[in-house]
Amino acid sequence: MKDFTLGLCQFMVTNNKKENLLTALNYIEQAASNGCNIIALPEVFNCPYDNNFFNSFSEEEHNSETLNLLKNAAKDFNVYIIGGSIIEREDNKLYNTSYIFSPEGKLLDKHRKVHLFDIDIPNKITFKESDTLTAGDKLTVIDTPYCKIGIAICYDMRFPEMFKKMALSEAELIIIPAAFNMTTGPAHWNLTLRARALDNQVFVAAISPARDTTASYVAYGHSLVASPWGDIISSLDDKPGLLVCKIDSKLLYNIREQLPLLKHSK
Numbered sequence: 544m545k546d547f548t549l550g551l552c553q554f555m556v557t558n559n560k561k562e563n564l565l566t567a568l569n570y571i572e573q574a575a576s577n578g579c580n581i582i583a584l585p586e587v588f589n590c591p592y593d594n595n596f597f598n599s600f601s602e603e604e605h606n607s608e609t610l611n612l613l614k615n616a617a618k619d620f621n622v623y624i625i626g627g628s629i630i631e632r633e634d635n636k637l638y639n640t641s642y643i644f645s646p647e648g649k650l651l652d653k654h655r656k657v658h659l660f661d662i663d664i665p666n667k668i669t670f671k672e673s674d675t676l677t678a679g680d681k682l683t684v685i686d687t688p689y690c691k692i693g694i695a696i697c698y699d700m701r702f703p704e705m706f707k708k709m710a711l712s713e714a715e716l717i718i719i720p721a722a723f724n725m726t727t728g729p730a731h732w733n734l735t736l737r738a739r740a741l742d743n744q745v746f747v748a749a750i751s752p753a754r755d756t757t758a759s760y761v762a763y764g765h766s767l768v769a770s771p772w773g774d775i776i777s778s779l780d781d782k783p784g785l786l787v788c789k790i791d792s793k794l795l796y797n798i799r800e801q802l803p804l805l806k807h808s809k
């Protein structure tokens with residue numbers, strides 16, 4: 544692992560795909576001009592987070608307006624892009640999928656959300672991704688010249704065993720495109736992200752859409768970076784914004800040497 548600058552793009556997602564793509568591109572450009580080497584977007588960043596929109600906003604990988612834009616942006620700005628997630632369509636099934644591009648515009652890998660968000664907290668929040676989506680079934684850890692990056696999507700963060708497997712596959716940074724809500728966000732967002740970082744002695748970066756109180760699903764916001772020590776080293780509030788965070792590789796090496804949890808893990 545070596546030092547680098549991470550950019551998290553927290554913006555408002557609307558029900559106009561073209562507008563969302565333009566916003567994403569503007570944020571990527573701004574992050575690149577602020578020296579970011581790795582830039583990440585929110586979960587389902589081109590479409591409202593709502594089952595009613597998923598089918599009509601879905602795209603096939605081989606013919607995707609969104610993926611073309613991300614690929615070209617990665618190349619034009621010479622950056623790694625963790626492309627939040629989009630609704631991917633393959634063989635009449637829909638997946639919540641994150642695509643990762645290199646600075647050459649090469650598709651390095653993709654992560655399909657493994658744990659679908661099916662919850663029912665009466666009078667608070669009910670959501671059933673499995674009404675429309677199919678779950679992925681693999682871990683994603685990619686190698687870059689800066690660090691090894693694991694990818695998880697939102698509700699995936701609640702499953703510590705998945706994170707342990709990524710850490711044991713040598714992930715040093717885990718990037719999580721996400722969209723918590725106004726019930727679970729205040730209660731669990733910081734706590735869960737800090738715990739995954741601390742348990743696995745990795746940097747954790749979570750990127751949410753900005754909060755839109757008129758949307759059918761109101762995102763919590765509060766994109767953040769947690770360190771391998773378990774503290775929050777940079778964060779946003781609920782409004783649109785770009786988080787630029789310098790990642791100090793020494794921090795990870797020192798913590799892992801001084802408190803060797805991964806070595807002691809059985």
Ligand SMILES: NC(=O)CCC(=O)C(=O)O
Nearest residue numbers: 660697698722723724727
């Ligand atoms: N998009 C999601 O997976 C939402 C997860 C969430 O809000 C949670 O509490 O978990």
